[in-house]
Amino acid sequence: MSSTKQGRLANKECSVARAMEIVGDRWSILILREAYYGVKRFDEFEMYVGIAPNILSARLKKLVTAGVMRRVPLPEHSGRYEYVLTDKGRDFFPAYLALKKWGDDWLADSEGPQVVFLDRAAGRPIEYPELKRADGKPLRLEDVEIVPGAGAVRFNRARFGGAPGGRNVAKAVGAVSRGKRK
């Protein structure tokens, strides 16, 4: 098997690749945005996302299948539903906010962002938490080392080889079980 093919197979295991399969199209992330804004009803998603009903329907179905949203019957309207976030969908909120922060910092027009998320009780914008090193300093890319995780497939074990800490290439397998115990 060529290494390109091995790389492609290893991608199937990558949790970011898996995440992008769920949220990595523009419509899906905009539907999630609306859910975070409090929208629940089909016609409101349609209006605020500006999406054709057949596409919306397909995307909602995909999000429901992925367990990110669920469909709740509206008792007062037989045959109608609301779409609400599951725990899995609510748990994506920090990732949504991180995307928004990057977008606001690098892609927004000079006048500023479209919307601001306020900490309701404090009445001021929520703070985006910063990545920090163990010593409290800001974490830079240079401070990061990649090691195989507990579930790493052979391709990734060989690639990132070694114990947590990355010093001992020969002990890749040991590294995995040690990682798991943590």
Add this chain to the structure above:
Amino acid sequence: MSSTKQGRLANKECSVARAMEIVGDRWSILILREAYYGVKRFDEFEMYVGIAPNILSARLKKLVTAGVMRRVPLPEHSGRYEYVLTDKGRDFFPAYLALKKWGDDWLADSEGPQVVFLDRAAGRPIEYPELKRADGKPLRLEDVEIVPGAGAVRFNRARFGGAPGGRNVAKAVGAVSRGKRK
């Protein structure tokens, strides 16, 4: 103009929609992943992403055009290049990590994640910062209120109510921005 159309136009201003135009396809995010892993050369991207060279070439061009990566000539190989992250690309790292965290928490196989990011100096996994309220408690979706930002287009201003700061409670969608009045 229909409100669906207005919604679609307002999306053009949404920084998350803009972010997804750059990173919101599977290949682009995997190329960024490899850049965070330290990959710089075309053939290494090709192998590790498991991507056809023509698609890789197009995606790298897109990332360079978006200012997320830049192409640096390799002096020792005339006509060959490395692809390195710009500040804009490096600044996406927290968003990448947030996506990875969600993926690891909800989508990884039960054995665990493929890779772990270590804090190199401390020799232990980096800590994913938690969203917190001003009073230090974990921030839940319920704690958040959406108000128009400084650059809000009219559609969003009308939707999220009045002046930046949200003192003028939204009339369009009651669900969204009630509660804050300080």
